[in-house]
Amino acid sequence: MLDSIVVMGNSQITEQAIRFATANSVDIIHTDQNGHIIAVTNSFSNKKARLRLLQYKAYNETMQRLGIAKLICKRKLEAQESYLKNRRSIQFTERHVFRDYIEQLDDAKTVNELLGIEGAAANFYFNKLNSFSLFSRRTRRPATDIINALMNLTYSLVQQRVSSTLVGKGFDLQIGYLHSISGQRPSLALDFLELFRSQADAFVVTATNRKEFTIKDFDMIESNKGLYLSREAFARFLKKFNESLVPELEIDKEANWLRGLLLESFVGFEEAEL
Secondary structure, rough: OOEEEEOOOOOOOOOHHHHHHHHOOOEEEOOOOOOOEEEEEEEOOOHHHHHHHHHHHHHHHHHHHHHHHHHHHHHHHHHHHHHHHHHOOOOOOHHHHHHHHHHHHHHOHHHHHHHHHHHHHHHHHHHOOOOOOOOOOOOOOOOOOOOHHHHHHHHHHHHHHHHHHHHOOOOOOOOOOOOOOOOOOOOOHHHHHHHHHHHHHHHHHHHHHOOOOHHHHHEEEOOOOOEEOOHHHHHHHHHHHHHHHHOOHHHHHHHHHHHHHHHHHOEEEEHHOO
């Protein structure tokens, strides 16, 4: 069943198509040419409205929010642990350290405490990443080396895909569980991005280790001294990304996972109508 239609860049959609889509509970997501969501034309759907009520209810109940945040963190750390463990080029002898971080998640009393544990695990993970890739240390924006520039770009592209799927399912992007409400930040999409970070990292590490992208593929933007892919290199990167990373079915599966979690948490909350 179709959940949403994405209208990207300067593409057009007729009024007749809009009416047909919304009459059949299909949302229309309007994005810029890079996939960033600008607006959403929502259909009037009781199912989606009730799903959002469950989403808000879980956020407002402290223990419920913490429980969902713990699951997201645990799955993220387990995926990172698995990625490191499967690298043949390193001896992952400190596996017990990562296990300790994962076990500590259960004892966290607040989301902030959870974020502290997750941050410590991230430092350990990135230090290990340094041993088999060009990665040296994690920097965000502006990125001044190619691997951080590609990580930033890859995370952004995954987040855009996640955002479109979540909106199509009827979720409110601004209500996350690990990430709090903040301005126009798509907190729920950032929560879901955590589930795919190790896949994104593996994608970037493989591409840079194979020298598929080198410093020659980047331009330095003088205004912020950051590195960005050239137009030609970006087209190559986007093609590779679309062919090999995070298929929509996988994101859809994760969205259904959260939907099922909310239903289980509030049994009797008109679940038959969701």
